[in-house]
Amino acid sequence: MDAVVTVTHVDKSFNKKRILHDVNLTASAHEILGLIGPSGAGKTTIIKNIMGMEQPDDGKVTIFGNRMPNRQVLQRIGFMAQDDALYESLTGRENLKFFAQLFGVKKDQLNERIEYTAGVVNLNQDLGKRVSNYSGGMKRRLSLAISLIQDPDLLVLDEPTVGIDPELRRQIWDELRKYAKDGKSIIITTHVMEDAAECDELLMIREGHIITHGSPASLEKEYNVDNLEQVFLKAGKSNENSNNN
Amino acid sequence: MRILTITKRIFVEMFRDKRTLALMFVAPLFILSLMYFLFQSNTNTVADIGTYNVSSSLVKTIDNKHIKIHKMTSDVSAKKTIRDKDYAGFIKKTDGKLTVTYQNADQSKTAIIKKSVQMALIKVQMKQLVTATKKSKTGLIKMQAQLQQIKKQLPSTMSSQIPAPSAQKNMQKPTNLKLTQHYLYGKSDSSFFTTMLPVFLGFMVFFFVFLISGISLLNERNSRTLDRLLATPVKRSEIIYGYLTGYGAVAIIQTAVIVLFCIYVLSISILGSIWVVLLICFALAMVALSMGLFVSTFAASEFQMVQFIPIVVIPQIFFSGLIPVANMAGWLQVIAHIMPLYYGASALTDVIQKQASFSAVIPQFSAILAFLLVFIILNMIGMRKYRKV
Numbered sequence A: 001m002d003a004v005v006t007v008t009h010v011d012k013s014f015n016k017k018r019i020l021h022d023v024n025l026t027a028s029a030h031e032i033l034g035l036i037g038p039s040g041a042g043k044t045t046i047i048k049n050i051m052g053m054e055q056p057d058d059g060k061v062t063i064f065g066n067r068m069p070n071r072q073v074l075q076r077i078g079f080m081a082q083d084d085a086l087y088e089s090l091t092g093r094e095n096l097k098f099f100a101q102l103f104g105v106k107k108d109q110l111n112e113r114i115e116y117t118a119g120v121v122n123l124n125q126d127l128g129k130r131v132s133n134y135s136g137g138m139k140r141r142l143s144l145a146i147s148l149i150q151d152p153d154l155l156v157l158d159e160p161t162v163g164i165d166p167e168l169r170r171q172i173w174d175e176l177r178k179y180a181k182d183g184k185s186i187i188i189t190t191h192v193m194e195d196a197a198e199c200d201e202l203l204m205i206r207e208g209h210i211i212t213h214g215s216p217a218s219l220e221k222e223y224n225v226d227n228l229e230q231v232f233l234k235a236g237k238s239n240e241n242s243n244n245n
Numbered sequence B: 001m002r003i004l005t006i007t008k009r010i011f012v013e014m015f016r017d018k019r020t021l022a023l024m025f026v027a028p029l030f031i032l033s034l035m036y037f038l039f040q041s042n043t044n045t046v047a048d049i050g051t052y053n054v055s056s057s058l059v060k061t062i063d064n065k066h067i068k069i070h071k072m073t074s075d076v077s078a079k080k081t082i083r084d085k086d087y088a089g090f091i092k093k094t095d096g097k098l099t100v101t102y103q104n105a106d107q108s109k110t111a112i113i114k115k116s117v118q119m120a121l122i123k124v125q126m127k128q129l130v131t132a133t134k135k136s137k138t139g140l141i142k143m144q145a146q147l148q149q150i151k152k153q154l155p156s157t158m159s160s161q162i163p164a165p166s167a168q169k170n171m172q173k174p175t176n177l178k179l180t181q182h183y184l185y186g187k188s189d190s191s192f193f194t195t196m197l198p199v200f201l202g203f204m205v206f207f208f209v210f211l212i213s214g215i216s217l218l219n220e221r222n223s224r225t226l227d228r229l230l231a232t233p234v235k236r237s238e239i240i241y242g243y244l245t246g247y248g249a250v251a252i253i254q255t256a257v258i259v260l261f262c263i264y265v266l267s268i269s270i271l272g273s274i275w276v277v278l279l280i281c282f283a284l285a286m287v288a289l290s291m292g293l294f295v296s297t298f299a300a301s302e303f304q305m306v307q308f309i310p311i312v313v314i315p316q317i318f319f320s321g322l323i324p325v326a327n328m329a330g331w332l333q334v335i336a337h338i339m340p341l342y343y344g345a346s347a348l349t350d351v352i353q354k355q356a357s358f359s360a361v362i363p364q365f366s367a368i369l370a371f372l373l374v375f376i377i378l379n380m381i382g383m384r385k386y387r388k389v
Helices: A043-051 A072-076 A092-102 A107-120 A136-148 A166-181 A193-198 A216-222 A228-244 B002-016 B018-044 B056-062 B078-085 B107-153 B156-161 B192-222 B225-230 B236-265 B274-296 B302-306 B309-322 B330-336 B340-354 B358-383
Strands: A003-014 A017-028 A031-036 A058-063 A077-080 A154-158 A185-190 A201-206 A209-214 B047-052 B067-071 B089-094 B097-102
Touching: A003 A043, A003 A185, A017 A031, A017 A043, A017 A185, A017 A209, A031 A043, A031 A166, A031 A193, A043 A058, A043 A154, A043 A185, A072 A077, A077 A136, A092 A107, A092 A136, A092 B002, A107 A136, A107 A166, A136 A154, A136 A166, A166 A185, A166 A193, A185 A193, A193 A228, A201 A216, A201 A228, A209 A216, A209 A228, A216 A228, B002 B018, B002 B236, B018 B192, B018 B236, B047 B078, B047 B107, B056 B067, B056 B107, B067 B107, B078 B089, B078 B097, B089 B107, B097 B107, B192 B225, B192 B236, B192 B274, B192 B302, B192 B309, B192 B340, B225 B236, B236 B274, B236 B358, B274 B340, B274 B358, B309 B330, B309 B340, B340 B358
Parallel strands: A031 A185, A031 A201, A077 A154, A154 A185, B047 B067, B047 B089
Antiparallel strands: A003 A017, A003 A058, A201 A209, B089 B097
């Protein structure tokens, strides 16, 4: 399989506190990779290192064959941060248009892209409203729409389903599945096990260590349990033991 | 292209925020009008003084429109009277000695009294001199008459040899010196406000742009939109330039509004070219903007941004020409030269009051541009904190 993102031996510390310990991962085209772990485990730090917003103390990140950080590569990445990061005084459409222009979306495709991405998250009716009048869920959806605006080859989504109702959640997952089929690569972080079950490949993270990885089905089989939560607990325990030894 | 996208966004955000708009465009006009009236009334100061045992002729000479005299009938303590009645001064004559006591709470009133008393004393002395001259003149005439009589009594041959007295002819009348005053800059009614205007124009543009741009980048950082911005292929420099153009344009509009207000509402004359004034203000706004953006990297909240005002903005007022920099101590002059507002205010004063052309203010203008360059570079480095490339 063609690797889109490779993270090799990445270490990262803040104020002498080790946040990431020897993180390795590969995200491939046609695949949804899930980073799963409790808050504070280091998921967002991994994302920031992938995006080039942070630089690893040790190890390297490569995307589409380019060593990160690299400004040009960002053109092919759709990014959605944990915070909604929207311009509150602008309307939904103006937010989408602003980012579309920063990505250099052509003028004749601009409206088409805006309508399409808004459609994915069911926001077409609300594009004219100012974001300050949006509900929390609407902001989350707009944020997701922005990450799709330039039709990226790689999607990096930090906790995309928080505050989104089950029906829309289903719709979004179907859309992500479609992108993967089209050959895009998707990296997603979550602490919700239902989301984890949707991924093709899972990385379980605890305190900056990757404790186990594999497809949801193979993980359940490996640890001989019937749900992912159990996998996480068991893997965590065995990891603790091996660390102590 | 991306620069313009950012500029446009800043404009839209700005014009939707009515409070900030009011701060940028109405607040400066409000402050200027207030100062206009405050400094105008300053010329009508009247000092109350008490007098005791001062001759009425002297009192009359002291009296002018800036002095109000209260005659005391009994011998009272000067200090007590000043304290009780809130007089600005007290004049007392004892044994041919004139004693003036000042309240000295308001130095301008002290100065008025000092001047009036000195003027009065000079006038009194002049008067005495004039009467003395008159006396000697009448004496001289008498002597001449006597001389004439003696001359008549002498034999005629001798009298012809004695020249006729010509003293009367030679005694010239004192010529009256006529005073005509010319003002190189401004008019006779130029108030303190006229002098202050260029300084405050520069200061207002600097202050408001500094505050608003700094807070705006801070918000962008705190709402994480800056992270999102930097997750696009935008260059760090494009963000800085986008901000500079956006707020630079706002600053131009602000300056234009202030300048037009001064010309047409407060009817203050701007002697130099308005375009040069606008250009200097624009450059000054750019420096304020780049300083604001840079300083905002060290602030975690709007409140912390406001905390920079006493450190970064207020000291600049002192060095902007309100106090003549040339009279300052050497080390203070050095400080003045690292203040952007010093150059801005000096250039604006030259253009507005002394009709300087652009070429005359090029030195100050280039100093402003140098500040701008330094802060733009600092900002580019500062942005590295958020994205390494």
